[in-house]
Amino acid sequence: MKGSSQWFTIGLVSAWYASNIGVLLLNKYLLSNYGFKYPIFLTMCHMTACSLFSYVAIVWMKLVPLQTIRSRVQFVKIATLSLVFCTSVVSGNVSLRYLPVSFNQAVGATTPFFTAVFAYIMTVKREAWLTYVTLIPVVTGVVIASGGEPSFHLFGFIMCLGATAARALKSVVQGILLSAEGEKLNSMNLLLYMAPIAVLFLLPATLFMEENVVGITIALARNDIKIIWYLLFNSALAYFVNLTNFLVTKHTSALTLQVLGNAKGAVAVVVSILIFKNPVSATGMLGYMLTVIGVILYSEAKKRSK
Template sequence: MTVKREAWLTYLALVPVVAGVIIASGGEPSFHLFGFIMCVGATAARALKSVLQGILLSSEGEKLNSMNLLLYMAPIAVVLLLPATIIMEDNVVGITIALAREDVKIIWYLLFNSSLAYFVNLTNFLVTKHTSALTLQVLGNAKGAVAVVISILIFKNPVSVTGMLGYAITVIGVILYSEAKKRSK
């Protein structure tokens, strides 16, 4: 979309990232084809969003910074996600109110979670502005591998040897991508 070309070494470094994700997905103990297709679609949508963010943040005509972009995107996200939450989550408002009556800490948890989401989005915009949408996507794959490791350590989620191999290849690919970007500068 931006007609920006990367060095051939950068594209070569993306091969293990993609291959690692594919291997890890295939080695998932609870793999389901529909879920995999939805993940691929979500990844493509996230990539499109990152590219559009990069265009808006780097465009000379728009003069948007990360805070302004977040200010414009947050209300749209609320308008889209709030009805979906109310429809898909049975009695979510009633349950939240009941939990808040039982323990006021739930309000603090929700505020803390909202603050983290704000900072994650702001950080994503800053990474996109100062690097590229491609770098943000590669970091997203690294974040996924780290999340799996944490879920194994904390929640004892099962993972196959194939899945572990796939995540290791993904991390190696992220490191190779980082090195390729350094060399291309």
């Protein structure tokens, strides 16, 4: 039984890695290599899939118990989270049009830095001094990686930094808004409510900022039907990223999840370089390694401070 449990956990982690890295690489391929330059519409496809799959998984298949929204105030809090989440995903997708996945992951690794900053600003929560010291290599590594990145693009870098900051802000805001005992939602139920609200936010943005994207997609499909399959598969993967993340969290410890998350970023970098063959300098790799080491030290310092 113990062996079966270990293999089950390994399978879950593998599925989490595959879906996470898969959606990242497919986003890059669609937005940059394939030439489908509509990141807001792509994000809306992701959120639509998350809405449908979440409903099937929770309401029909009952993978987790359904948690209901208990008040209008709680709904407003979830809507606020959804807006921050939209900003993060759209900004991340926009950045993939201009930056290689390897550099995108290097910048994304600075999430702990932004989390610590927002936690201090919004909750005046101070960490141990050692925790703040470990953030120095996290930021320094990205500065070095930026200077050594052959494909550096300022606008792409700003969008990637914005996506990372928004991701950190979401985690802090989620902790503040849904901290009351009656308002806590597990990640799958939170996604069930956030995804449809995200679609409502993204729909007008798509119509105004990416005019006639549906017509353009249909025209592309007439020439190459694969674009439809790419979008469907990509959107399904976006949901399975959330599902496998929830299951891995459920079947492992928080510390294990942090370690696996750090390793996942490194794996994504290697795989993206092998697939897209984007040029990488020794300085850039040194900067990314320094950032990863800083994140590992940060995780260890957080664990000791508890």
